[in-house]
Amino acid sequence: MEPFGTLGKTLILIGIFIIIFGLIILLLSNIPSKIRRLPGDIYFERDGFKFYFPIATSILLSIILTILLNIIFYFFRNR
Numbered sequence: 001m002e003p004f005g006t007l008g009k010t011l012i013l014i015g016i017f018i019i020i021f022g023l024i025i026l027l028l029s030n031i032p033s034k035i036r037r038l039p040g041d042i043y044f045e046r047d048g049f050k051f052y053f054p055i056a057t058s059i060l061l062s063i064i065l066t067i068l069l070n071i072i073f074y075f076f077r078n079r
Contacts, residue, residue: 037052038057038060039056041055041056042054
């Protein structure tokens with residue numbers, strides 16, 4: 001296969017992932033803030049200062065992405 005053919009397919013794939021990621025961000029921005037803040041997230045608000053550290057959200061997102069990527073890699077490996 002030509003080197004530029006492989007490069008073209010890679011760029012198209014990266015573009016598709018960027019579009020999907022952008023759509024996910026747009027959809028998640030419409031979620032109310034009470035749902036976005038899980039119990040376990042650290043949030044401080046003082047005069048002129050806000051600090052938000054989403055520990056529980058990060059752990060949940062990590063678990064979901066790990067399961068999803070393992071399923072995707074399983075199907076590509078056994079093809």
